[in-house]
Amino acid sequence: MIKVAVSGAGGRMGREVVKMVLGDEELQLVAAIDPGAQGMDAGRLVGAEPCGVIIADDLSSALLESGADVMVDFTVPQAAVQNTKIAIESGVRPVVGTTGFTRDEIDMLDKLAKERGIGGIIAPNFSIGAILMMKFAAQAAKYFPHVEIIEYHGDQKLDAPSGTAVKTAEWISAVREEFRQGNPNEEEKIEGARGGLYDGFRIHSVRLPGIFAQQEVIFGAFGQTLKIRHDSYDRAGYMPGVKTAVKKVMELKGIVYGFEQFID
CATH class of the missing domain: 3.30.360.10 (Dihydrodipicolinate Reductase; domain 2)
Structure with a gap:
């Protein structure tokens, strides 16, 4: 069972990720982070039954307290780099669909991930x-x-x-x-x-x-x-790719840029 935290859980893509994680028997939702939806049950947020995961507003403490293996981030460019850095420093593998990363930022995050002995995926598109x-x-x-x-x-x-x-x-x-x-x-x-x-x-x-x-x-x-x-036409179309990335990232060391690496 892979323990997953969702950063940006209240956003349109974030809600799709929460639904995907809740519906997969190999994944366990352990944290959801979004200041705009703080205090809500993540299940209720996406129109499902309550799941017991209450949405938090602080990423660092949520990752630490939940024991997450993977963080999925669909937020905004201004926050995504710092969110990814926090995840890596916490020993959590990032899967990031937020765009706007520069090559220097990716290189910095790759170095940091390798130092921690973990992997991550930054993908402009999971479709x-x-x-x-x-x-x-x-x-x-x-x-x-x-x-x-x-x-x-x-x-x-x-x-x-x-x-x-x-x-x-x-x-x-x-x-x-x-x-x-x-x-x-x-x-x-x-x-x-x-x-x-x-x-x-x-x-x-x-x-x-x-x-x-x-x-x-x-x-x-x-x-x-x-x-x-x-x-x-629908954000759900990205979810098979995100699901694959969440499972593949457990095998990686360093940052992989682009989901195409996992398509033959």
Whole structure:
């Protein structure tokens, strides 16, 4: 039985994680942390029977008192790095779906985890479909080097571009020789109209109410285009990946960046 703590339990993704843990016979919910829902029973929070886990407001003490093996974090970029650091220092393995980590922050956390002899997973996306989209895009970039990424999220998302878009760009850059595509004399009449520049190609972030999470990668060549797109409609679609990560992290040493490491 793997003992799980959920950081950000009151959030939309956090509530899905709580439901997933409560429904898996190999997992045990031992702590739930969210200052906005402090004092509530975690089971009642997600519309289930009371489970006896009362939501706490302090991560460090909750991890210490619960004896958690794994912390799952779906919070906000400003808190996730510190939450992950607290978990590692407490000997708890982090599984983090919050985006916005820099390479330096990941390297710092990796060093800390190795010093403690534990593993962790930081993944911009736990959706198997999204990871396949990224893999297919990287494969296509070998043959279609002219590419742009458009990602769509709700208007309350805090980071832009999304972690998935950045991860996709990293994969594409690994197989695409860097060059500045488009007209060299191009002029933006409105700043940012052409999106963000990454290794010579563009990433566009759309933020509108009513959108959940979509991304398309568009490749152009003479006389043809190729579009690779993934659409997410429900947060429950991420839970098979999160469940796999919670179980896999028990075998790791150091921080693994990207859930694709566990997909053949």
